[in-house]
Amino acid sequence: MHAWRSLSRSILVFTNVLFLLLGSVLVSIGGYMVSLPALTEFSDGGVASSVIMCGSLIIVMALLGCCGAQWESKVFLFPYAILVLVSVVAQLSLAGFLTHVHSSLVEVAKHNFDLSVLAPADQKTLHWINRRFKYVYYGCGVDVDIDLTGKHSRPLIASCSNPEFAWFAAFVEENCPIGHKQLQTGSNFLKCAGPSFSLNNAMTEHTLLCACEARMISWVNDQSLLVAVFVFVIVLLEIMLVALSCYVMHSRRYRRYGYQEITMPVRQQPYNPHPRNYFGQQAGQSQPLNSHPTYSSYGPTGGENPYVAAAAGGKAKKSTYHM
Template identity: 25%
Template sequence: MCWFSMARLFMYVFNLALFLAGGATLGVGIWILNSTSEVTLGDLSFSENGAIVLIVAGSVACIMGFLGCCGAKKENSGILGLYFTLLLILVIMQVAVGIWAAVNFDSVGEAVDTSLDALDLTDTADAKTLNSISEQLGCCGINSTDDACALYTSKTTEGCACVNTNYACDDSCAAGPIYEQPCDVAVTNFITDNLRIIAGIGIAIGLAEILGLIFSCCMCQSIKEKNGYA
């Protein structure tokens, strides 16, 4: 019973925290999506794409947290079994994405280049995403082949320097911060500089998910034994 109590306590604490965090993330995502202008929180700014990511992540977290808490509260092996299955699928998907990334990309820089090259700057949401990146990391355009001056004057990316002598620029080009570093370099540098933190967060999430799998499985087995099913 000691193991059962420990597992139940973990399921309560972990999934309650997951549910609250998911609810907060979902709320922020909906708020950003319905906002008439780009939202800035601290040093981070969010566009429509970022809002959708927050909504999906928050919804998944809320569902998982609710199932975990409800299963532990009611000592229902069916709910805990569903929770275990969904969490296992989530872990498998994360591992699959990690393997896919390792196979398809030789470096962080290559992965960043592929992701940024997929942006369509004629699309408003993608243009806002690049704008957010450029403002936060102090960069201009996707890579060094972009016409920084054209991007600046068209307002596709804020803060670009008018360094292309073949493009006619007016005096407004000199106003505000001027960024000459391409964003693929800036994003790659940001990730590599913070790789330990990112890896630490990933490991912590992975360990919590593994504990969730173990404890939910233990609770299911104990409930079945308690009810005389095993």
């Protein structure tokens, strides 16, 4: 049991050190996101704070796990197990939410981004995406040119009048193509953009959103799959950590309150009904505990066993009565 307990402690310490590094990285990423005003506003200010909170929670969990495994203290291991279970539930909820968002995007794409076909809760979620896209679109002041001659590596060329949003222009060029494939009759892009679309007209927000439709859906799909696999692995790892922490707490309790052999010195009782103490021991005389008793010093009969003498006297009296 000592070997298993040592192995469990080592695994807990090593794994929680990794979680400590992960939490530190998340806090650093959240701080970097806060330092970028454009990115903070694009994410509506909630992503950076969420990342920092998640990183801080992971750091607290890692510290509790390391201290509990090192000192085998229930004070640290019990709240550590509770926090890990809460983290498992939160991660499973996040995976389910991302899967639901993916299915909502696929459904609304079939109806050319008509949000009225969705449930009110799904409309609210996708309206948030549209608001963020609209904010970046107008904050960038994007200017889009479509070149189908093949002179450039990409048919869509974008630029931003606001240098703080220059990253959005590169994002549009890479992920929102408008080429010969998208301009074919019956393509998803033309269905979304509507019959009024023309290359001679200026690029509108809705048209650019339609151009990014396929990439948005595929990106969310890829991220959902990645998050699902990541969450599944992390959940299994955290369940193992909870089991190990419970084992360490149980083994500590067993060692502290388990069976312990108690050895007490055995002392001869001075007044017990044993024959050697029939009339009490005389002063200055003692015998080993395991030695055969001698009766030379007990009673008036010298070396005679008092029990034998008493029995003989009883027989003599009976014989006298019969006579």
